[in-house]
Amino acid sequence: MIGSANKSQGTRILGIVPSEEYELTKINDLIADGRPLKDTDKNKIVIGQSLVKKLKLKLRSKVVLTFADANHEIISGAFKVVGIFQSYNSNIEDKICYVIKKDLNELLSIGNNSHQLAILLYNNDDLNSLSQQLKQTYYENQTETWEEISPELSMMVNSMDQYMVIFLIIILLALCFGIINTMLMSVLERIKEIGMLMSIGMNKTKVFILIMIETILIIGLAIPFGVLLAFLTISYFNTYGLDLTNMANETFREMGFQTIIYPTLSYTYYLRIIFIVAIVSFLASLYPAYTAIRLNPVEAIRKN
């Protein structure tokens, strides 16, 4: 329970080790007023914006935290507000406040114990194997993956993947029509040229191959360019973040998402896309090439 001079209310109190916590949850980025906690702080607290309003607090206000210790005895301690955070998840804003773990442990007299250990993986593919391992070796009932903690998020990520496939199909269709359109234009623009070539003895196989080679050259130029562009864009936003605050702040906050996105794309994904694009382009060039060999050279050269 957290109390001010005016009012009190229930809340969760999290004791953190700031330097380590910030590596993982980046809550220090969420400070709207004041400053984040430091490792050297003593009896300082950071609370959410909505709690500030409810308890009529401001920076440097004193609050009293009251809770039961390990022996079920009620204890309390005074803390000074040094920072106010605004969460990307509006639901947790008044349900959580942060203090230094050491202060909390002293009040609870539990030495240097911890209650929660978060592990951030480099690769989400390792999620299940690691959680399995942890369950077997250490914490049978106390290991939870993020998918178990937040099944709705996991579902959303999965449906997002399905959306991506649909987007990909739409983009590939657009690509297909783009190539057909470009190459068809290029064939139709050169009806006389192609008709002349066929008249003087260039056979249909060669005309077909000519159009195919032209398409392959265009694709061969376009793919590296596109990949480079994608790589640069993704790298940029991976470093500086893609800020969607202005677009969907409230929606994202309600769903508990951060409004700054740091996109990544694995190189296998690049390879897969290059492969798919190459195949699709190849198939799309068949139709313009087929159109070219169906040209009647007489009609082609008669046109003025």
Place this chain on the structure above:
Amino acid sequence: MNSKTITRPVIRTKSLTKIYNGKGIPVKAIDNVDLEIKKGEFTALVGPSGSGKTTLLNMIGGLDQPTSGQVFIDEQDIYKLNNNEIIDFRLNNIGFVFQHFNLLPVLTAKENVEFVMLLQKKSKNERNKIVEWLFEEVGLTEKLNVRPNKLSGGQQQRVAVARAIASRPQFVLADEPTANLDSQSAADLLDLMTKLNKEENMTFIFSTHDQRVIDRARRIITLVDGKIYSDILQNTIKAY
């Protein structure tokens, strides 16, 4: 008469007929034409617009399937050949000069001429020899590496003639080759064709309605409404 002129016809048409089914009413563009062209002839195909000159040249050139009748080239019934065979036949036996659009704009004059020989899979050595000789003949040695848009209309048509004979064809078909040229360029082109006819015994058949070009021909075939109206040999050839 040219001593090399042999009696064997290089082109022979038999009851050649072409009917176009344009907008409803069928048009008899070529009507039952029997014609022989011998090796080494220098023939003008004349007649008013719409008389069937282009249609006849296209059929002789294996470009346009006749409605009925046959075209024999060296006694080969060319419309008995399948699609790709007839294209290869054109490549090796017939040279073409069109009224417009003869040259590929992205290639240089030399490359344009070389192109047909590449299709014939001639060696680089052979190609270079022929290119050198041809540009000498057409008088454009300095324009070897120039693109068509940097050439005058007359120069372009001379490159087209060079291209047409680079494949060493049996004969050259030229559909109104001088139609877009001024009279001096037209005369130059005719000089070139006459020279190639005399020196190389190259057979030329060209359509025209320019009287000064007609006067340069040895044989004049006049078409009217798709039929041969007259076919004369003239001995005195005027020069301009």
